[in-house]
Amino acid sequence: MAEKIYEKKGAVQENTNAMLALITGVGIGILALIFVGVLGGQVYSNVEPDIESIGGTVVNETVGTADANGHFAGYLNKTPVVAGSETITCGGEVVPDANYTLNYTSGYLEVNYNTTACQNGDVLATYDWGDAAIAKSIKAAIVSGFKALKLSGGYMPILVLAAIIALVLGLVISAARTTTNYATHGTVL
Secondary structure, three states: OOOOHHHOOOOOOOOHHHHHHHHHHHHHHHHHHHHHHHHHHHHHHHHHHHHHOOEEEEEEEEEEEOOOOOEEEEEOOOOOEOOOOOEEEEOOEEOOHHHEEEOOOOOEEEEEOOOOOOOOOEEEEEEEEEOHHHHHHHHHHHHHHHHHHHHHHHOHHHHHHHHHHHHHHHHHHHHHHHHOOHHHHOOOO
């Protein structure tokens, strides 16, 4: 009685390692995209205060209160101040440039604005400090990285489809080899 080739043990196993490697590779690729996205977002959340400490804009910082003569001296909370970016108000009125001095490096502010509104009025400052352009550039780079990650994640269905096609073709070729006596009749390929 002749031995049947399709019952031969291990006839399909020649492609098994390649199929397992393909499945494992696709799985690792998907997990990598998931973990990079999640971990990247968490890292950004952790370093966002550091990025904000590079520079920014302060709006209506209460610096102090002017005396009865409209005089005030004190320091701004954030330095260095970007030259020309400041707006100083006293008692709700914008103080003209000639009526205050500001050291852009140390943040020392001195106001001499003797008007009714400024007498015993709150001194507020709106200004840019540090290097806001660097902070914006870092944020733009991070956003660009996440957009690239989203774009490459969009190709994952195509990669999975290619892996499925490769698996099916591998099985078809293996099955064809086991049903044909390829020693005497040739192979599918």
